[in-house]
Amino acid sequence: MAILEVQHIQKTFERTQVLKDISFSMEKGQTVSIIGSSGSGKTTLLRCLNFLERPDHGVIRVNGETLFDSADPAAGGEREIRRKRLHFGLVFQSFNLFPQYTALQNVMLAGQLLAQEAPDYKARKKELLLAIEQQARELLGQMGLSDRMENYPHQLSGGQCQRVAIARALALTPDILCFDEPTSALDPELTGEVLHVIRELADKETTMIIVTHEMAFARDVADHVIFMDDGTILEQGTPREVIENPKEERTRQFLARFHQETR
């Protein structure tokens, strides 16, 4: 069964239709890359999955559970939406770390707040918080940041910030981790270290959706590539199909510069 099914998603801002009937699905452990020019709707799609935008139309299902259905007006209040969005994690282009907290605190905060809602929180407080801290330290270690845990975001490089942000998203163990152009704010040197940890996550079969402009990376890491253009999915398939042998003229045009450089 598909871990994620997206059906007929539409979204209009003001008078501009940003998403026109988007449908795709993915399997557990897969990495999907979404490529396409700026303004094609990639980011809006990720924001819809994370409930930062509400689609005008369509259905979103995770593990067979319907999280969103525009036909069902009882879409749920804030409480429901909070629970549902925890199926997804989101790593932002601009990191959005909390500046007043250390790297470690950034990773722990959401878990600590969620733990407070546990019915037996008072009795097991110590144990719960210890487990959260242990997990956060492990994640930061995985990201190669063992010696940076006590640093504040402004003391870290862009690449390090983004790795903290990835650890922060992983801490809530989402079913699907989304990346919104995770390296677009980084210089080429720092891009490498962030792509490296994402590649490691892919090797560990983390289910991921990655919006990226790094074509070589998309080709190497993704199991499935989606090319979006003007609010629609114009072409999708394996990296070999979409990036190496695009069928559509528009895809060829978009990839022309990439192929020129790699030739």
Next chain:
Amino acid sequence: MQLILEQFPIVIRSLNIGFLQTLKLFFVTLIGAFPLGLVIAFGSMSHFRPLRYFSRFLVWIIRGTPLMIQLLIFYYFPGLVLHTPIWGSGERGRFLAASISFILNYACYFSEIYRGGIQSIPVGQTEAGLVLGMTRRQIFFKIKLLQMVKRIVPPMSNEIITLVKDTSLSRIIALQEIIWAGQSFLKGSQGISGAIWPLFFTAVYYLIWNGLLTTLLGYLERRLDYFK
């Protein structure tokens, strides 16, 4: 010189009493204007249009007219025009009218500082909190509040220092603060008349008090320097 030495203890005692009234007005204004400013700030950001327009209109009026005129209107209007003297007579009534004028005036200035502080926090902070399953409440208290405080400390310090000196405007309704006390020796009080130096000497009080405040607010600013 001999004369000044003789006058000094008498003048200092009067100035101290006057300065106490100055300090009272200063603290009452802060205690009232901090929360009221926040209410007006939320009003001027409200999605409910009448409330937003009303808040912005109020801020426009209060910031657009001199505090001295506001003092005069608040103090004299109820009694002279409406024939209902609500302030009562004497120093108590004057202090009440001055407090209301100052609180309202400073609340409007503070509201704009708060609004700037709240709106300057990138929307990405809220979105990061939402995606991590936090409630709006948690996002405000755990993420945005401290960033907002850090941003508003410098402009707030400015307003607070200005307030110390603005309290002297209450002299216009004869509130017996330190300028009034200093001036009394010019007109004649406690056997001293025609002395201008007590009025000049009041500046020393303002300087010392503002020096203390500057140090305190600078310390607060440095305490929040650990993040950017």
